Ligand SMILES: NC(=O)c1ccc[n+]([C@@H]2O[C@H](COP(=O)([O-])OP(=O)(O)OC[C@H]3O[C@@H](n4cnc5c(N)ncnc54)[C@H](O)[C@@H]3O)[C@@H](O)[C@H]2O)c1
């Protein structure tokens with residue numbers, strides 16, 4: 321039986337390997353991780369370590385058959401013919417390139433483990449998102465540490481799944497990208513071997529093969545383009561509010577632009593966009609392209625602007641003070657259908673509100689109180705490092721924030737409700753009931769365009785919908801930073 325081992329049992333390693341195991345019953349797939357609690361979670365019968373629609377079913381169907389989760393990294397790497405590396409590649413917090421460059425500590429340690437334990441030739445697949453030319457660096461580490469003439473072929477196979485739709489994205493990917501050394505017979509054979517795995521369920525015309533650095537850069541470029549669309553629509557959303565225009569729908573009807581990724585929001589979050597664009601900015605600077613770097617950096621600047629603009633709007637609308645006022649926050653995850661809070665805009669919004677002395681009560685169907693408190697106490701960029709490397713500041717924020725397990729409870733006695741994640745259940749809430757239990761005037765700030773503003777205005781709310789024409793109240797209370 322062919323054996324695949326994946327180092328890193330996270331949001332990518334777990335679902336990706338589960339789908340490979342499901343689609344390839346003749347391949348033994350083992351996902352390994354240094355984190356014992358993570359592996360225990362994947363082996364648990366009640367709650368997997370990540371929430372992802374459809375994932376429970378896929379894992380249940382193959383776990384114990386040809387899908388294993390283990391902390392025995394050395395053994396399973398040694399036995400595998402193909403080793404995927406899907407470890408975290410966070411933004412560096414210290415030293416050269418801090419705040420921009422990718423921290424490849426975890427990647428390098430995985431490469432060194434492979435070199436240490438391998439007793440047979442291996443195909444090593446770069447699944448993590450990495451800077452251009454990382455594969456060449458890894459080739460060097462492996463070549464210089466190779467034992468008994470063992471040969472390695474490095475492939476770049478970036479992952480394009482989005483959280484919340486990971487299983488569907490893996491079942492029906494727009495494309496699978498495989499970069500390798502097509503100039504050598506061994507390189508071509510390695511590409512063909514990996515292609516034959518995906519070809520079990522992905523149509524051939526969707527499997528693109530290219531060279532290593534094109535595959536690496538394609539991933540960063542794709543994320544930069546996606547995030548740029550959101551920052552573009554968010555920049556226009558500020559102008560729409562100022563002028564009373566509403567344009568996203570008509571822009572999206574142009575088939576050259578298309579309707580997807582044009583939803584104005586309180587800002588994009590998630591573990592990828594900011595990190596990958598900062599990484600792209602750093603690479604541009606390293607290649608002596610400061611103008612290109614500053615073009616992409618602007619995507620991040622607009623995202624930060626959008627988050628602070630939202631906080632300013634809340635505070636200015638409420639007579640320029642939220643001190644001592646209860647503000648309910650509905651949604652803390654960075655998007656719906658995930659419990660992931662990495663880089664969620666809710667962190668910055670909650671910190672901004674507490675900075676103005678609000679008392680914040682949060683409800684999210686998938687995020688625990690412990691997670692919220694950790695996120696609010698953590699320094700920027702520390703979230704993607706192991707827990708013992710996350711220095712926590714004794715948090716002033718935490719004391720002013722509580723978590724509620726019910727949206728109505730969160731809104732009870734509040735002056736305002738802020739919607740920060742587009743969970744479907746927020747569309748179906750009884751807003752009359754909420755209104756009745758709130759102080760008046762009751763405000764609703766919708767950072768995701770979830771509610772029908774006209775219906776809520778009829779109930780009596782003062783409503784702010786991001787990027788939509790402002791009602792009279794809000795026009796009279798301009799937000800000045
Ligand atoms: N999350 C996404 O939606 C997504 C999508 C596409 C690509 N990516 C990229 O994939 C990579 C992984 O992302 P993720 O969200 O799965 O990260 P994650 O933090 O959820 O998982 C990474 C795992 O790797 C483990 N790990 C780190 N070093 C290790 C080592 N030496 N040996 C064994 N295990 C080790 C960690 O304990 C952790 O469980 C990143 O480069 C990310 O940019 C993420």
Ligand SMILES: O=c1ccn([C@@H]2O[C@H](COP(=O)(O)OP(=O)(O)O[C@H]3O[C@H](CO)[C@@H](O)[C@H](O)[C@H]3O)[C@@H](O)[C@H]2O)c(=O)[nH]1
Nearest residue numbers: 479480481482483550581582583585588589590592654655
């Ligand atoms: O019109 C939109 C679309 C998205 N978002 C926000 O953008 C962020 C990212 O959303 P999404 O891209 O759907 O989720 P991710 O899981 O971060 O996936 C992105 O990042 C992954 C990691 O690199 C890539 O694999 C995916 O292709 C890429 O979509 C979230 O906060 C969304 O709410 C908006 O504000 N408006």
